[in-house]
Amino acid sequence: MQNSPAAPIPSWTVGDVTVHRVDEVLLPPATGPWLLPDATPEVVTAQDWLHPHFADHDGTLHIDSHSFAFAVDGLRVLVDTGIGNGKERANPAWHNLRTDFLERLTAGGFSPDSVDLVILTHLHADHVGWNTRKVNGDWDPTFPNARYLTTRAEREFWATYDMEEARRQMFRDSVIPVEQAGLLALVEVPAEGTEIFPGLRLIPTPGHTPGHVAVELTSRGEKALITGDCVHHPVQLAHPAIGACVDIDPRQSEATRRKLLASLADTDTLLLGTHFAPPTAGHVIADGGSYRLLPVPAG
Numbered sequence: 001m002q003n004s005p006a007a008p009i010p011s012w013t014v015g016d017v018t019v020h021r022v023d024e025v026l027l028p029p030a031t032g033p034w035l036l037p038d039a040t041p042e043v044v045t046a047q048d049w050l051h052p053h054f055a056d057h058d059g060t061l062h063i064d065s066h067s068f069a070f071a072v073d074g075l076r077v078l079v080d081t082g083i084g085n086g087k088e089r090a091n092p093a094w095h096n097l098r099t100d101f102l103e104r105l106t107a108g109g110f111s112p113d114s115v116d117l118v119i120l121t122h123l124h125a126d127h128v129g130w131n132t133r134k135v136n137g138d139w140d141p142t143f144p145n146a147r148y149l150t151t152r153a154e155r156e157f158w159a160t161y162d163m164e165e166a167r168r169q170m171f172r173d174s175v176i177p178v179e180q181a182g183l184l185a186l187v188e189v190p191a192e193g194t195e196i197f198p199g200l201r202l203i204p205t206p207g208h209t210p211g212h213v214a215v216e217l218t219s220r221g222e223k224a225l226i227t228g229d230c231v232h233h234p235v236q237l238a239h240p241a242i243g244a245c246v247d248i249d250p251r252q253s254e255a256t257r258r259k260l261l262a263s264l265a266d267t268d269t270l271l272l273g274t275h276f277a278p279p280t281a282g283h284v285i286a287d288g289g290s291y292r293l294l295p296v297p298a299g
Helices: 031-035 041-045 101-107 125-131 152-159 165-174 176-180 250-264
Strands: 011-014 017-026 064-072 075-079 117-119 132-135 138-141 147-151 184-187 194-197 200-204 213-219 222-226 270-272 281-287 290-295
Touching: 011 213, 011 222, 011 270, 017 101, 017 213, 064 101, 064 213, 125 132, 125 165, 138 165, 138 176, 147 152, 152 184, 165 176, 250 281
Parallel strands: 075 117, 117 147, 147 184, 222 270
Antiparallel strands: 011 017, 017 064, 064 075, 132 138, 194 200, 200 213, 213 222, 270 281, 281 290
C-alpha cells in the first residue's frame, strides 16, 4: 500500500456531504492491457491530459481498487467493497491479499459496525470482496449492522449464469454468506433511476453487467456520481468505444457510457471513478467529438 492507515483519508465535499476514498490496492501495470485491450499505448499516449495522473508516458494505465464512504443525513454508506483479504481468486493481483483496508475505513470514521448501507454497483469479485471477512474459519459479514443493496436484475442474472469455478468461489465467500445472514436487499431500478434515500439515487448503467448501477449523490444543489465499472479509466472518456474484456454486453456498455458522459459533460457534477487512480475525481469536459477529465484533487 502507498499510504499508512494514519495518513489523511482523501475526500471531496459535495454540499453538506464529505465523500471519502478508502484505498485498497494499486493494481499492477499488467491490469490495463488485460482489462482494456483496445487502450493501446498509441491510443493512451495520444491523450496528453492522461499524464501524469492516469497513465505513464509509455502508455501504461494507472488503475486502483478503492471504495467510497460518506454519510447522508446520518445514514453511513459504503459504495462497493473491493477485493477483500484472504480471498481465493484466479487473478493473481487479487489472490489472497493482505491489505489494511478496514483500518483505513475505520480511520476515516467508518468502523465496520457503524456502516448502515453497503451499495454494490454490481457483483464482480473486485467490488464485493470486503462484504465478508474470515472469522473462526467462516466468512462472516464484515458490516453486520448494514443493509447490503444491489439490483434485482443483477442478482437474478448471476443466479442463472453458467459460472466458472472462480466465480462460484467468489459467490460462496462474498455473496452467499450475506444472503444467508438476511442482509442482502434487492431493488428494482427503472430507466430513470430510483431514489433509495433522500439525496441518494441509483442510476441504471447496464452493459458491464445487466444490473449494473452508478450512484448519484446530491446535497445543497451539488452533485456527484460514482461510476462503478461503467467507466473503468479516464481514457474511455476520450474513446467511449473502448470496453472492458469482462463486459457482458460490450455494445450496451458503450451505449451506456456514451449516454452517461453526454449527460455529465460541461456540468458541475463531480465524477468519482471507482478504479480511477488519484486524483480519482473530476469534471467531464467536452473535447471535440469526445471528452476529457478535468481533475479535482481531494480536498
